[in-house]
Amino acid sequence: MFFNKFIRSLNPYKVSSHKAWDYTSDPHMLKLDWNEATIQPTPLVSKYISEFLSTGRLNWYPNVDNTELRLAIAEYVGQSIDCVEYFASSDALHEYIIRTFIYPGDKVAMIGPTYDNFRAAAQSVGADIVHFKLSKDTKFTFNKDNFTYFMNKEMPKIVYLCNPNNPTGNVYNYNLIEQLLRKYNDVLFVIDEAYYEFTEITASDLVEKFDNIVICRTFSKAFALASFRIGYAISSRHNIEGLRKVRNPKNISSCSQLAALAALHDISYTRQYVQEVNESKLWLVDRLKDMGLNVLGYEGGNFVFVDFGEKNREIIQKLENHKIFIRSYAHVDDMETYSRISVGTLSQMTIFLNVLVDVLDEIA
């Protein structure tokens, strides 16, 4: 009775299946459903947090302006410290972007199917969501002319663009992003670079020239820190100041700040993991194609997007019986036959592939 009208009609962000959690302590299970890293983070993370547990001030509020962390992020990104800010996850950053820039009734354009959190956050404050649809018929490729037509028709206030896109893997190159920023200079482009490390394609230096871009990054993927919920924004000084006005700076827990700092102090650990994933991804894609499967999305992040045909649900279920968890898209329009598989190390992908072969034989 007390809910505002946005919430009464809100279609909330839905987290998908959490079944893998029932097997947390099973060393033989494979969690390939949430695009998390499949290995633990650098041992520095445990080291820093253990030190904090024994000599830190657990009872104190977290550092509200961790300059060391901001400097480390700025250095990693190659931008000025004034152009970056950390948040308690890139999901939380989405919410702060929405709250900073959206006025009820503003249009938010989603290029998708894509990661759904931004849409839900925008809708919850009364934004009007419009979709630029990547079509199954064209294998979910991005068509620039169609997008121009869409933009002229819809004139959104914000465009959310996930680069590379989850789950279709579209990679939007630097020049395209720059053209969009220039052409639609009164539109704010929110570029979600959650999977940046796997492509190293980024629009980060465009924040020096353009005010209409906010980049979202996370420590949850390549850095293997999803349990800690920490991410960061890259944008113009002016936009970062606006985001700072809205966020409560107390809200990033001390352990999460330490975990991010540890990851940035051992970048080579992450680089090595990324390289391994990128290699095993190509290996996996070759094998899947050899098996006659239609594979998409592999130019993007740490995942592949596979068309399993009408037996999609059955395959997912049978993999689960082997404690292998992949992400079903059976509930998404035009993607009913697809599943997304997070890519880990070569040995993990070998296990996955062997089981998949058995499963496909079984149901053939």
Place this chain on the structure above:
Amino acid sequence: MFFNKFIRSLNPYKVSSHKAWDYTSDPHMLKLDWNEATIQPTPLVSKYISEFLSTGRLNWYPNVDNTELRLAIAEYVGQSIDCVEYFASSDALHEYIIRTFIYPGDKVAMIGPTYDNFRAAAQSVGADIVHFKLSKDTKFTFNKDNFTYFMNKEMPKIVYLCNPNNPTGNVYNYNLIEQLLRKYNDVLFVIDEAYYEFTEITASDLVEKFDNIVICRTFSKAFALASFRIGYAISSRHNIEGLRKVRNPKNISSCSQLAALAALHDISYTRQYVQEVNESKLWLVDRLKDMGLNVLGYEGGNFVFVDFGEKNREIIQKLENHKIFIRSYAHVDDMETYSRISVGTLSQMTIFLNVLVDVLDEIA
């Protein structure tokens, strides 16, 4: 240029001085400025997190529906599991309450001076803030008749009431809260019980009878877990469902969930600390009164609110020279001569008092 009009005119929540952080590793400093617990949490916290660091899945997203934690909270509160939900701090909960219940232009009433985060969150989504002022002339006491007049005049959608109030220590008893809920049954009362453990006065069972109440609680005060940012809501099933629609359930980090669970598994540790604080608070108040100081607020949480007169700023500065940090209210209208002092153990308060006596002598 891209900010919405709410943000352009927003007066943000300001975190106060963070100077104490420069002395983090100094065992002799006293941080009495943010009402944190002055001791470390139960050793179970370190135990649970150490186990997680060595055998847990740091690379996975946190549990999105930690039933064990919700059950532990429900048991602690004495309510059904459907009437509680945890959030990544009670500050974050404030933001979700605002986003669930407020429509731009709705009136939000603050009974204050009080904790300012709810006001900032409400203003950031376009709420119209009205203040029911606790007056210096009446030593910041709450006058029911004046409040009735205020309510009839302003007719707010939400009333924020901090019980006990920070920093004035007003305690609103159960019967008063019940009367308010009944009388203003179309007004949502947000009751912030951050300091509940120190008074054990709560409106929690009123969520069974009334839909117009949401209670905010935190693990940052009595439980000594401020660094972890975790809190919870108590409300009707229906309201909890609404809050769940807006929040992203991935956003509470694994370490924070474990810390809260550890604290609830060793409640006697916190109870003992609370008892010690309440005893040393009475001792401290007596001494301060003996010194001729006007002391308020001590019926509430783990703090006292002291009128140091015109030399307030000077006293704060001199205490800082001794690495003792208290909270200045010199910047708040009608409270220019006041400071808030967090109360810890008897031995800590003895140290504080001895230094205070020296400082007062020095400037006499």
